Amino acid sequence: MNYTQQLRDHHLKVTPQRLEIAQALEHYGHLTIDTLYTILKKKFDSISLATIYKNINLMTQNAFIQEVKIPQAKSVYELTKASHSHLVCDKCHQVEDITLDLSMLVIQASKTSEFQIEKTSLVFNGICSKCQ
Amino acid sequence: MNYTQQLRDHHLKVTPQRLEIAQALEHYGHLTIDTLYTILKKKFDSISLATIYKNINLMTQNAFIQEVKIPQAKSVYELTKASHSHLVCDKCHQVEDITLDLSMLVIQASKTSEFQIEKTSLVFNGICSKCQ
DNA sequence: CTCTGTGCAAAGCGTTTGCAAACGA
DNA sequence: TCGTTTGCAAACGCTTTGCACAGAG
Numbered sequence: 001m002n003y004t005q006q007l008r009d010h011h012l013k014v015t016p017q018r019l020e021i022a023q024a025l026e027h028y029g030h031l032t033i034d035t036l037y038t039i040l041k042k043k044f045d046s047i048s049l050a051t052i053y054k055n056i057n058l059m060t061q062n063a064f065i066q067e068v069k070i071p072q073a074k075s076v077y078e079l080t081k082a083s084h085s086h087l088v089c090d091k092c093h094q095v096e097d098i099t100l101d102l103s104m105l106v107i108q109a110s111k112t113s114e115f116q117i118e119k120t121s122l123v124f125n126g127i128c129s130k131c132q
Numbered sequence: 133m134n135y136t137q138q139l140r141d142h143h144l145k146v147t148p149q150r151l152e153i154a155q156a157l158e159h160y161g162h163l164t165i166d167t168l169y170t171i172l173k174k175k176f177d178s179i180s181l182a183t184i185y186k187n188i189n190l191m192t193q194n195a196f197i198q199e200v201k202i203p204q205a206k207s208v209y210e211l212t213k214a215s216h217s218h219l220v221c222d223k224c225h226q227v228e229d230i231t232l233d234l235s236m237l238v239i240q241a242s243k244t245s246e247f248q249i250e251k252t253s254l255v256f257n258g259i260c261s262k263c264q
Numbered sequence: 265c266t267c268t269g270t271g272c273a274a275a276g277c278g279t280t281t282g283c284a285a286a287c288g289a
Numbered sequence: 290t291c292g293t294t295t296g297c298a299a300a301c302g303c304t305t306t307g308c309a310c311a312g313a314g
Contacts (some may be wrong), residue, residue, distance in 0.1 A: 013313060015269060033303085048271045053304060055269085069201040071253050087247045098245055100237060106256070113230055114261040115219045121203050121255045124238070129246040145288060145293060165278085180296040185279060187294090 001026060010064040017044060018055055022079065025065060030076035030086075030095040068095065070123060083120070089128035096128070133158060142196040149176060150187055154211065157197060162208035162218075162227040200227065202255060215252075221260035228260070 003022035007014050017040065024039045025031060031039070033052060040047050056077060059065045068076050070088050076095055087096040106117050135154035139146050149172065156171045157163060163171070165184060172179050188209060191197045200208050202220050208227055219228040238249050 087245050115258045117256045117258040119257040123253045124249045125251040126247045126249040
């Protein structure tokens with residue numbers, strides 16, 4: 001997919017580096033900063049880590065991408081899409097998306113806590129089918 | 133509470149610093165590294181940040197305490213207790229515990245994904261009753 | 265043409281490490 | 290006594306910043 005328009009929609013100027021970040025995230029689903037750097041180095045041999053960081057930060061602020069914090073592991077980044085949960089394999093460290101209906105949970109938590117809940121982050125750790 | 137025995141149970145030598153870390157976590161529930169440092173400095177004016185880090189790391193490895201990773205905020209640490217979820221206030225950054233039955237969710241996720249799920253981390257972001 | 269993004273090098277900051285002295289068992 | 294912990298200082302690694310040049314709009 002060509003992300004030119006999506007970048008513009010998020011008030012981000014279109015640059016080859018940004019397009020490539022989007023492509024890489026589309027292709028791999030979830031990437032750490034340094035993996036992203038390794039991938040982009042193949043296309044732009046003189047790319048700087050600073051460029052990755054600056055773009056990741058901007059793109060995160062503009063909600064084009066999202067950080068996923070994972071228990072006892074590095075954060076990964078993903079393209080922003082419909083709200084979903086994550087499965088992390090403790091052996092191969094792959095991250096998978098999973099869509100679950102959390103509405104009952106949110107209702108229950110709201111009642112119990114008097115919090116006005118706005119966002120839910122759910123991460124499962126376990127062993128994926130390949131690694132079992 | 134006196135944590136002497138619990139520390140021993142987790143194969144940790146008992147030191148005044150460790151007892152104080154346990155006390156602080158009991159009292160405040162959830163603490164960041166630097167808040168913990170500030171608190172312990174009051175008791176041990178010459179305590180080093182390195183001591184905090186070394187102990188937090190050891191105590192985490194031995195499952196005496198646990199790290200809670202929070203979206204767009206610093207990690208907090210808590211005494212290990214029965215599995216539970218967390219509510220984070222986006223205004224005052226307080227963290228609350230909440231116990232929810234996640235068994236249906238785990239069953240559903242296991243079916244959908246073929247993951248062998250071992251741990252579930254659930255964090256709600258929102259606004260607490262005081263801040264509303 | 266103007267403003268933003270890129271790459272580089274340096275700075276910054278949280279975390280870890282090495283070591284000598286103090287302490288726990 | 291012996292092995293572990295503490296505090297200090299230095300080192301480390303990840304992230305950010307400043308700047309000159311290149312590129313987007």
